[in-house]
Amino acid sequence: MAYSKGMGDTLGDYANLRSVPALMGIVFTMSSIYLFGGIEGLTISWGIGYTLTTSHALWSSIAVYVVAFASSETKQFASYEDWEKILIAAGPLIMVGYEHIQYVTDLINNSAPELQILAFAISFVGYGVAIR
Numbered sequence: 001m002a003y004s005k006g007m008g009d010t011l012g013d014y015a016n017l018r019s020v021p022a023l024m025g026i027v028f029t030m031s032s033i034y035l036f037g038g039i040e041g042l043t044i045s046w047g048i049g050y051t052l053t054t055s056h057a058l059w060s061s062i063a064v065y066v067v068a069f070a071s072s073e074t075k076q077f078a079s080y081e082d083w084e085k086i087l088i089a090a091g092p093l094i095m096v097g098y099e100h101i102q103y104v105t106d107l108i109n110n111s112a113p114e115l116q117i118l119a120f121a122i123s124f125v126g127y128g129v130a131i132r
Helices: 007-035 054-070 082-100 102-110 114-130
Strands: none
Touching: 007 054, 007 082, 007 114, 054 082, 054 114, 082 102, 082 114, 102 114
């Protein structure tokens, strides 16, 4: 990797670095939408024929959530207000519960699409609060 020489190049490098959180946000959003049934059948057919599973969507969402929280400016759970802590914890809990606890899955799916949309919204807002 070549290093930049001028001020304009430095700003360009910084802009590229700032695009990483945006890309992570897109991965989180798409994985979460897939997890809660908003989109179906994500398949990579270029030679590997991989179809995204809800389990992989869950763990990619959780991984992005953890990385985003670890790289946030706050970095400490105690630094958040109580309502923010609830949202930050609720997102992953809903996602893991939806994937691994049949009662939660049935509850959310039987009220489709309202609770699926609400579950996604809670996880998405929790992610947004975590990365502030």
